[in-house]
Amino acid sequence: MSRTPIPTLDQIPEYASWVEVAKTYSKCQRLLTARLGKLGLSVARYETLLAIARDEGLSQRDIGERLLSAKSNVTGLLQRLEAAGAIRRETDEHDARGHRVFLTAIGRNLLRKGVGAQASVVELMMRDIKRGEAKTIGRLMRTVGESLDAALDTRAATT
DSSP states (O other): OOOOOOGGGGSSHHEEEEEEEEHHHHHHHHHHHHHTTTTTTOOOHHHHHHHHHTTEEEHHHHHHHTTTTHHHHHHHHHHHHHHHHHHHEEEEESSSOEEEEEEEEHHHHHHHHHHHHHHHHHHHHHHSOOOOHHHHHHHHHHHHHHHHHHHHHHHHOOO
């Protein structure tokens, strides 16, 4: 009986590029987490503030869909942001069971600082890359993302 060699990941030419993307993403997340943490924000809370700021008056369900988070996670995030005075919830005038979510002055200030923290991370990441190279990276990542979206859509349709 003959043995069939099974290629290792290191033998896949694209693997080294995948490792670099994964390592860079991890470093970016760690740096952003640290910088937002100095402001008393987690990445999840910051992303929630961003979603609300982009379209104030969202329902909790809408926020969950934009964040791709479970309802219980969104509930907890909103409770913590409300306790911190960063958001306020108002009863939905069309559905008394629901609430619309708005930023407060505290929330706007936190968001402004969070955007500054994120911008500093982006600037740091891109400082040694030419604008055209950055656009190429963006285009390539969109292509990769589309391939992953298609694979996820196919998987969801078959499960």
